[in-house]
Amino acid sequence: MxxxxxxxxxxxxxxxxxxxxxxxxxxxxxxxxxxxxxxxxxxxxxxxxxxxxxxxxxxxxxxxxxxxxxxxxxxxxxxxxxxxxxxxxxxxxxxxxxxxxxxxxxxxRQEAELESMKENLSAQLHSLQVKKDELDKVTKLKIAELEKISNLTADEARDQLVETLKDEAQTKASSHIKDILDEAKLTATKQAKKVVLDTIQRTATEHAIENCVSVFNIESDDIKGKIIGREGRNIRALEAATGVEIVVDDTPEAIIISGFDPVRREIARLSLHRLVQDGRIHPARIEEIVAKTEKNIEEEIIEIGERTAIDLGIHGLHPELIRLVGRMRFRSSYGQNLLQHSREVAKLCATMAAELGLNAKLAKRAGLLHDIGKVYPEEAELPHAVLGMELAKKYKEHPEVCNAIGAHHDEVEMTSMISPIVQACDAVSGSRPGARREIMDSYIKRLHELENMALSFDGVNKCYAMQAGRELRVMVDAENVTDERAGQLSFDISQKIEKEMQYPGQIKITVIREMRAVNYAK
The missing domain is CATH 1.20.5 (Single alpha-helices involved in coiled-coils or other helix-helix interfaces)
Structure with a gap:
């Protein structure tokens, strides 16, 4: 196995x-x-x-x-x-x-011509020098003859002439010094009054009646009852909603609206107009209408500001500045509408800047915004020019525009060429006749008195008061008044005006002497 x-x-x-x-x-x-x-x-x-x-x-x-x-x-x-x-x-x-x-x-070719002209001029100068030497000899002879006739030497005659001219110069210098001192005092007083009035209008403590009252016209006195309401509830509701005082007195077909804020007065006036047209006058309806009117007024203020900027061709203004420009429509300065005044100053500034070759657009912008501080809704302790300058800086305006706004009343130092232009145009707009409050009858009367005073002198043919009375043009007869007499006449008229008349500022007296020779060819 x-x-x-x-x-x-x-x-x-x-x-x-x-x-x-x-x-x-x-x-x-x-x-x-x-x-x-x-x-x-x-x-x-x-x-x-x-x-x-x-x-x-x-x-x-x-x-x-x-x-x-x-x-x-x-x-x-x-x-x-x-x-x-x-x-x-x-x-x-x-x-x-x-x-x-x-x-x-x-x-x-020109060089050759100039060389030839130079040679000719040299020859002429030599000839003139010879003539001058001859003239000096003749002058010396004449001086010697005059010294014999007057029994005075040339130095003594010169000293007497100097003394005479010195006295005359001292007299005229004293007059000019007095003019300057009077003008300085007058300007200081005027500026002080202006600051006070500006402060009053800015803080709204007390105002003249033209600055704080509006009138609402009605068709019939039956409407007054509806406006008053049961136990005066409608009046109270309207006053509470608008912040003004409604005065319903015996004045026929008129209701007085009193208040320091012109925008509030305008809201109250428009609200009353709508209520009267509607016919339903009760406290709830009054509050609803006033709320709608306030909204419409704000929209209208912005629209006015935008339309003003477009009309003047001023672009890129901040929306808040546009709103303040619109508020000028409802503000007055010494009785002169502030928006119209600012538009006028803007146009004057643009024209003057263009004539001087400066930036007309910046000048126009500064002219429109120069009084922007007067319509600032919040109370401020700064002068309106400085406040306007701060607002312009806040809303990214050009530095030259800001300086012109702040310097137009010399509160700050002028750093550009536009600043004096705005200051001058502000003065032009405010001081022209009719721009601010002045009684016309007294104004015309003063001009007539000024002309009649000059006509009272011998040799005076015509006299015209020009530039609102700041210049007096005197036409004299050439045959009766010589050139020397014309100068003395202007001085005499100025002295008489100083002694006998009261007037603001200064008056320039111009004497005109015209010689005419007339013949006819037959």
Whole structure:
């Protein structure tokens, strides 16, 4: 049994060895076959790659040739353009050279002419010098003769003349000093009054009646009862809603609206108008109408500001500045509507700046905004010019505009040429006749008195008061009034006006003496 098992084992070992040997032989054959197939396949891939590379090479060569020809064409075109430009410039240079040559010839001719004129002038100067020497000799002889006749030497006569002129100059200087002192006192008083009035209007403590009263006209007195309401409840509701005082008195067909804020007065007036038109007047309706009117007024204020800026050609204003410009419509300054005053100052500034060769747009902008501090809704202790300057800075206005606003009443130092223009135009707009409160009858009477006073002098033919009484033009008879007498006459008239009349500022007296010689050809 053991031998049998041993034979089986040996047989199995031999069979396994034969299997391994046969497997190796088969594996070698298989590997050779795979290697042969792989080589054939690699040869095919290489052949295809060579074919593709040749095709790509041909395409790239064609593309390169096309690009080369295209670049060559563009280069030739650019080169031709530059050649044409160079040729054109050369032609221009030749023309300029010709022009310069002609100019050089003209300059040479002019130099020759100037040299000739110089020689002529030298000869004339020599001749004049000879004549001057002769004139000096004659003058010395005349002076010697005059000294013999007057028994005075030339120095003594000169001293007497100097003393006479000195007395006359002292008299005129005293008069001018008095003019300057009076003008300074008057200006100081005027500025002090202006500051006080500005302060009163800004703080709203007390106002003149023209500044705090509006009149609402009604068709009949029967409507007054509806407006008053039962036991005055409608009046109380309207006053509480608008913040003004409603005065219903015996004035026929009119109701007085009193209040320091012109915007509130306008809201109350429009609200009354709508209530009377609607016919339903009771506290709830009053509050509703007042609320709508306030909204409409705010919209109207913004619309007025925008329309003003468009009319004046001013762009880029901050919305808050536009709203403040609109509020000027409901504000007065010394009886003059502030918006109209600001528009007028803006136009004057633009005109004056254009005449002086400055920036007219900046000047117009500064003129419109110069009184912006007067309509600032909040109470402030600053002067309105400084407050307006701070507002302009806050809303990014140009530094020159800010300085012009702050300096138009000399609160800050002027740092640009626009500032004195705004100051001058503000004075022009505010001081012209009729712009601010002044009784017209007294104004006309003063002008008549001024003209009659000048006409009372001998030799005066006509007299006209000009520039709102700031200048007096006197026409004199040329036959009866000499040039020396004309100068003395202007001085005498000024002295009489100072002694007998009261007037603001100063009056310029211009005496005009005209000599006419008339003949007729027959």
């Amino acid at each position: 053991e031998q049998y098992i041993l034979v089986v084992i040996i047989t199995a070992v031999i069979a396994g060895g034969l299997g391994v040997f046969v497997g190796r032989i088969l594996l070698k054959k298989f590997n050779k076959k795979s290697e042969r197939e792989a080589r054939e396949k690699a040869k095919m891939i290489l052949k295809e790659a060579e074919i593709n590379a040749e095709s790509i090479k041909k395409d790239r060569i064609l593309e390169a040739k096309e690009k080369y020809f295209k670049l060559k064409t563009e280069y030739e075109e650019e080169l031709n353009k530059k050649k044409n430009i160079i040729i054109t410039n050369e032609n221009k240079l030749k023309q300029r050279e010709q022009v310069i040559s002609k100019q050089m010839e003209q300059v040479k």
